[in-house]
Every structure is written in C-alpha cells, then in structure tokens.
Amino acid sequence: MAFTRRGFLGSLGAGAAGAAILSSLPIESFAAATMDARLAGMDEPVVILSANENAYGMFPSAAAVAAEALRYGNRYPFRAYGELEQKIAAYNNVSAKQVLIGNGSSEVLAMAARAFTGPGRKLIAAVPTFESTAAYARAHNAEVVEVPLTANFAHDLDAMLARTGNDTGLIYICNPNNPTATLTPRRDIEAFLRKLPANTYVLIDEAYHHFATDAEDYVSFIEKPVDDPRIIVARTFSKVYGMAGLRLGYSVAAEETTKKLRLYQEADNGNVIALLAGLASLNDDRAMKAAVARNAADRAAFLRECSSRRVKVIPSYANFAMIETGRPVRDVIGHFRRLNVSIGRPFPRMEQYARVSFGRPADMDAFWKAWDVMPNMAKQ
Ligand code: PLP
Numbered sequence: 016m017a018f019t020r021r022g023f024l025g026s027l028g029a030g031a032a033g034a035a036i037l038s039s040l041p042i043e044s045f046a047a048a049t050m051d052a053r054l055a056g057m058d059e060p061v062v063i064l065s066a067n068e069n070a071y072g073m074f075p076s077a078a079a080v081a082a083e084a085l086r087y088g089n090r091y092p093f094r095a096y097g098e099l100e101q102k103i104a105a106y107n108n109v110s111a112k113q114v115l116i117g118n119g120s121s122e123v124l125a126m127a128a129r130a131f132t133g134p135g136r137k138l139i140a141a142v143p144t145f146e147s148t149a150a151y152a153r154a155h156n157a158e159v160v161e162v163p164l165t166a167n168f169a170h171d172l173d174a175m176l177a178r179t180g181n182d183t184g185l186i187y188i189c190n191p192n193n194p195t196a197t198l199t200p201r202r203d204i205e206a207f208l209r210k211l212p213a214n215t216y217v218l219i220d221e222a223y224h225h226f227a228t229d230a231e232d233y234v235s236f237i238e239k240p241v242d243d244p245r246i247i248v249a250r251t252f253s254k255v256y257g258m259a260g261l262r263l264g265y266s267v268a269a270e271e272t273t274k275k276l277r278l279y280q281e282a283d284n285g286n287v288i289a290l291l292a293g294l295a296s297l298n299d300d301r302a303m304k305a306a307v308a309r310n311a312a313d314r315a316a317f318l319r320e321c322s323s324r325r326v327k328v329i330p331s332y333a334n335f336a337m338i339e340t341g342r343p344v345r346d347v348i349g350h351f352r353r354l355n356v357s358i359g360r361p362f363p364r365m366e367q368y369a370r371v372s373f374g375r376p377a378d379m380d381a382f383w384k385a386w387d388v389m390p391n392m393a394k395q
Pocket of ligand 1: 067119120121222252262
C-alpha cells in the first residue's frame, strides 16, 4: 500500500485543520533528504542506503502497538517506562538497576562522555569509528585521542593501551565497528581490560550486536559479562528492530556505574510510542530472528554481486559493508546521489571506501545499476 501524506493524516484521524497545519510543514524536503521517498509518497524514488537502518521497517507487532500508543500521547509514560526497564533487564539477565533507557543509544553515548570525560579526563577512540562519543567528549572539553584501526580493521588495542594513562576517563570500543562492519576479538578486549588503569571506563557499543552473533570471535559483553564496574554496554532499537525514527536505546552497566550515568540522563527521556514499541519488539523473538536471517541473506547477496564484479569488500558482521571504490569516495557518493541512491558519508582514513547499508532487493538492484554505469572518475 502506498504511504501517502493524505493516507497518513487519515489514519491519524486528523481533520482538515490538522491537515492544514501539517501541509505547512516542510515534510516534502524532509522526506527527500532523510526518508525513503517512495514510502513518503514522493514522485522521485530515492534509495536510502546511508544510515544502516532496517529498510524493511519495524516488526509488524511493534508497529501495531506503536499505532495504538498514539492514544496515550497526552500522558507521561511512567508505567511504560518502568515496564520497559524491567523487560530489558529480564531480556538481558541483569537487574533493572543496571539498565538505563536512552533517547536512542546516542543518549547513552552522551551520558558516558559526560560522566567520564572532561578537562583532564580524555577519551580514546578508534578512527574511523562512530563519531558521536568523540563529539560529546569534545563538547565536554575533553581531549580526544584517535587511534587508527589495525590492518584488519579491528581496534588497535595495544596502541590504545599505549596512549592510556591516569588521565584517561573513557575508551570507546564499537563492536562490530561502524563504519567498517568489522569485529575486535573478544579475548583481545578481555586482555585489554585487565591492563587498564582502575579509573578508566570502557564504553562498548553493541549497536550491531544481532548481526554478529554467529561470528566465532564475537561474544556480547551483556550476554557474557565480565565482573568489572568500569564497563558500559550500549544497545539500540534503531538497527535490527527497525526503530531508528522512534529513538530508543539503553545501557547495561554495574549498578554503581549506572548511578553515575543517570546524573546525565534527560528527565522523562522516552516517548510512549517508542517505549511500547520497544517492549513489543523485545517480546517478538521470532521477528528478531527473521530480521537477522534476512540480513544474512541480503549480506550474502551483496557479497555475490561484489564478487561477480571483482569489487573488494571488507568482511561484514553488520547490516552494511565497506567496499573499495578505487577512486575518491566523494566522487562515488556524488555519482550515486545523481542517480537518486544515497550511500554512506566519507570516513577518515577510508578515502577510497564506500559504506553501503543493505536494503531491500529492489534497493540493491538500484545500487548495482548505478555502480555499473559509474564513469571512470579520476583516480587519486
Ligand atoms: N552507535 C553506533 C555504532 C551507530 O552506528 C549508531 C547509529 O548509526 C548509533 C550508536 C546511534 O544510534 P541510535 O541513537 O539511533 O540508537
């Protein structure tokens, strides 16, 4: 069914007055820039392969609950909040006192940066990696030390350790790493943790956890915890659960660490739609497994297309992959954009790699069609 603006308003039950208000908003330009324009009822299709979202949407069970949840929009969602905290705790086998809900896992990254970095308490992070934690630390007047990944695109834990001292407040480890979709082996991280100063916290970002679960070297620090109060694990509903637009994430850490993070949490930071949809998502194990299996199939299809064209790809443990472009990625991004395909932004030290999120088969057809007509752009 086409998702038109009129249909959307109709399903909201908004009257003519509501329609007038909404039509005065820049919905058109917003949609063109950030949403799948076809879903938004635009004439011109735009294929979005740029933000590692779940292109198939939320789980149907969660979408149904989200639609219902609108009717509770007038009330503070205290009960839904408490229930989701309990559910996340039960789901992860921890106590509710170890769980903090975030407005997206971005808020968890922000809380960690604010709690554990600042003047004289630096952040150590890889490059390239997901940049938000470093941005929050800088805004908190902390020095940020960037350590390049290894040749295998793992975190260079030896080099990170070498840069660590008593002035290191936080180390950010993104596993699987965005943008490379690669893993840092669990045993290496464990050995690294044992060597860190007592006052250095470690934020392990498991945003892409579900896509890596069958990898030999990967075990989540929530599923197999180490008894260490300095570890904070971040998870999100934006990826496998397809809820990027609703904003929901959480952290799991020791109770005493959670208390320190909570000081920087926004009050009432969860909306009723996201909270109830999150609950429904955690209750739908079957949909989660189906989403993981579908991503594995989409990843395999992507690799087949790469191999038939001799395109080199970094082994992926996520819902996206990095491919070698053999030319400046900015030119490649521009080429795709002209053909209405949006791929990942440029990343430091990866000037000849493009990050491509896996979409639906039709999205990927559009991607490969555009790839196949890429002109011989100037090599670097
Ligand atoms: N962490 C990583 C590694 C990400 O790639 C992203 C988003 O792409 C986030 C965190 C932020 O996700 P959100 O705030 O939507 O939970």
